[in-house]
Amino acid sequence: MGKIIVSTNTSLDGVVQDPEGKEGFALGGWFELSVHDDRAAWAAEFEKEAMAAEALLLGRTSDEWFASRWLGRTGTWADKLNTMPKYVVSGTLEQTAWANGTVITGDLTAEVAELKHEIDGEILVYASFQLVHALMEQGLVDEIRLMVMPVVVGEGVRLFGPTGAVLPLRLISTRTVGQGIVFVDYEVVREA
Template identity: 55%
Template structure:
C-alpha cells in the first residue's frame, strides 16, 4: 500500500501560492529570494526526496507547470523527476504534458484511494493545492512535509482551506535547512490525540 505525501514550500503564514513568481501573484517569488545556502540545502533535500518517491500525484495545472520546466532538463535530479510515474487527477485533461504520466479520470477521492491501494511507497503531491485540499478533507493524506520559508506574506492561497472538521496532526520531525529554512513533517493523528 502506498503513502500519500504532500510535500510543499510554505511561507511562515502558510501561503503556498506562486513561490517562484511565475504566476503573476503580486507577492510571488518568495522562494527565489531565499539565501543561496538555504536554496542549496533545499535542492539537496528535494533531490533525495525524489529518489525515495514511487510516483508523483498532480493536478492538471501542476502537470503543465512541471512539464514546461522539467522535460528539457538533464542531470540526476531531472532524470529522476522526469522518469517517475506520474498520475494526473483531472476531469478535463486528455493528454498529460509531462513524461510518463497517466490521467486519473472520475472522482478524485475514488481514483486516489485506488492508486494508494495499488502502489507501494511514497506517492508525492507537489504544488497541487486544490488536489491537496481534497485529499486532506477526505483523510487520504498520510504525511505532510512542509519547507517553511522565513517570510510572512499576509495574503495568498494557502494549502489549508476550510475543512468539515478538525484534522489533528502529530509532529514527527523537524530539520533545519541551511540557515533560515525548516522542514517540518506531520502525520495525521487518526485517534485525535494531537
C-alpha cells in the same frame, strides 16, 4: 500500500501561492526573497525525497508547470522525476504534459484509494493546492512535509484553507535546512 505525502514550500504564514512570481499574484516571488544562500541545501532535500518516492500525484496546472521545468533537464534528480509514474487529476485532460503520466478523471476518493493500494511506497503531491485541499477533505493524505521559508507574505492562498473537519497531526521530525529554512514533517493521525 502507498502513502500520500504532501510536500511543499510555504511561507512562515502558510502562503503557497505563486512562490516564483510568475502567476500574476501581486505578492508573488517570495521564494527568491527568502531562499538566499540555502538553495543548494533546499535542492538536496527535495532531490533526496524524490529519489525515495515511487510516484507523483498532481493537478493539471502543476503537471504542466513541472513538465515545462523538468523535461529538458538531465541528471539523477531530473531522470528520476521524468521517468517516475505520474497521476494527474483533471476533468479536462486527455493526456499529461509530463512524461509517463496517467490522467485520473473519475471519482477522486475511489481513484486515489485504489492508487494507494496499487503502489507500494511514497506518492508525492507537489504544489496542486486545490487537489491537496480535496485530498485532505477526503482523508486521503497520510503525511505533510513543509519547507518553511523565512518570509511572511501576509495574504494569498494558503496550504491549509477552510476544511470540513479537524485534521490531527503528529510530529515526525523537524530540522533546519541551510541557515534559514525549517523542514517540518507530520503524519496524519487516524482514528483507531
